[in-house]
Amino acid sequence: MTPGRRANAPPTGSATAAAAPESATGGRIVVDGVHKHFFHDDRPVVALRDVSLSVAAGEFVSVIGPSGCGKSTLLRVIGGLVAPDGGSVRIDDATPDEARAAKRFGFVPQTPALLPWRSVLGNVTLLRDVGRHRERTRGDATPAPPGDRGRDAIALLEKVGLARFAGSLPRELSGGMQQRVSLVRAFALAPPILLMDEPFAALDEFTRDAMRYQLLDIWSQTKATVVFVTHSISEAVILSDRVITMAARPGRVASVEEITLPRPRSEDMEDSDLFTTHAHRVRTALRASWEGRT
């Protein structure tokens, strides 16, 4: 068994996952007719209007759209960080809040969001430590054996080339390295669902390009469901099984593009005709949603 995997991770199937098989651990997301509005200067702004979508277990879905289209809000509604005003979200058979309590989400924000006083390893294991007291008293969690915890994390850090920085403080790392730590922190939970909010947006282009394939590399071993918010078309196409384009004001789903590029994906696919066709279609959808706005 590959290091960095928990016993409950789904089997490592062949990675052609337009319609990934429904795995035993789940990770299916169903969003049904979700509404959400905020108040901005005392005027209501509709962030999401009647948004419905479903993501199969093990599927990699990107959400792309102009600023203010509610893509980040959608991600937070799925993750139970923002409560919707109407509609429902199901994570397998649970509500987002229940899924959160069961640590079924790995959340990767745009900034690394590391605790500056904790070492790299300490940051990676942080989320597992959260709520351990509660879990122990409730007795409904199966904590990994103590020796295993650190080793899992080290194996993941090794995979992204950061094992020798395990004892370093975040401020001693570059921005790209910090963001890799943030990725590893989410994967270290071995969650069935990963929620990523423009995780590479703050990085320079070379680092971004490298990170895409590093992400795919770690992900291919877990086959977790991924919802990936981005505003990069090429990023969305090369990473995803499906790209969902959203339109703004009110935030809504504008179109869905199935990406038929085979897996595992590689850098030279970005020069292929198929990639260009997909990217062109996403761009067209994006432009239509942008023009429809005004």
Next chain:
Amino acid sequence: MSGAGGPPSPTDPIGLLPPKVGWARRATRSVVPGVVAFVVVFGGWEFGVRYTHIPATELVAPSAIFRELWRAPGFFASNAWVTIQEAFWGFLVAFGVALTAAVVVVHSRLMDRALSPIIVMLQVTPILALAPPLVVWLGFGPQPKIVMAALITFVPLFTNATAGFRAIDPATYEVMRSVDAGRSEIFFRLRVPHSLPYLLAATRVCVGLALIGAVVAEFFNSSAGLGNIMAGAQLYDQTAVVWAAIFTLVFIGVVLVGLVTVVQHRLLRWSEVDAPHP
């Protein structure tokens, strides 16, 4: 050696890095400017007093002040100890109350709104003017001094504790929420460490404030302490004694601030803002 580089070495084959500086020279470099400034200020003072014939009741020369300290070091030390204890307990009381209030305010918008006018009132009150009534209420013992030191340090401690507890990164907060971290876990894992730089900076400021509070309270009706010495000596025109007490106070302040600085460097190695540069 002039120019940018040092001699070539295995790690620096073409000698680009600046030459290594020994600890003795580094210490000299960091200490000498301070010593020079000290000598200039006190030398000027001494010179000024000697050659302008200012009466000794108005201003005394540093040599006379140091002579006073030399004559009765135990006297100043024992009174300083009284003042230090009052200041310390006052600071500790303020620290406890300020932290409790900050925890309440950070977690309850209602309490925040209820308490903020009182905090502002406390902030604009000239606390030192409260010394006479405090002595009337609390008597001759250490209580009015402790209360005074507490009152004068409360606002800086409270505002910094509140700011520190609130200084958490929203993205980190969301990451913690994504695994259902509760209020207490967010408090201890995020807010408390984030508040440390703020609290230590406030403590640095409050060392001096607490001593001032205690001394001013001692001016009115006390039986010991540096403030007591000053008030008594003033009465008998012993200006050198007044100054000796002031010097003692300064010395205590410098030592305590130094201690806080050491703690800051020890605890805040992770902080980008106040990191010691290697």
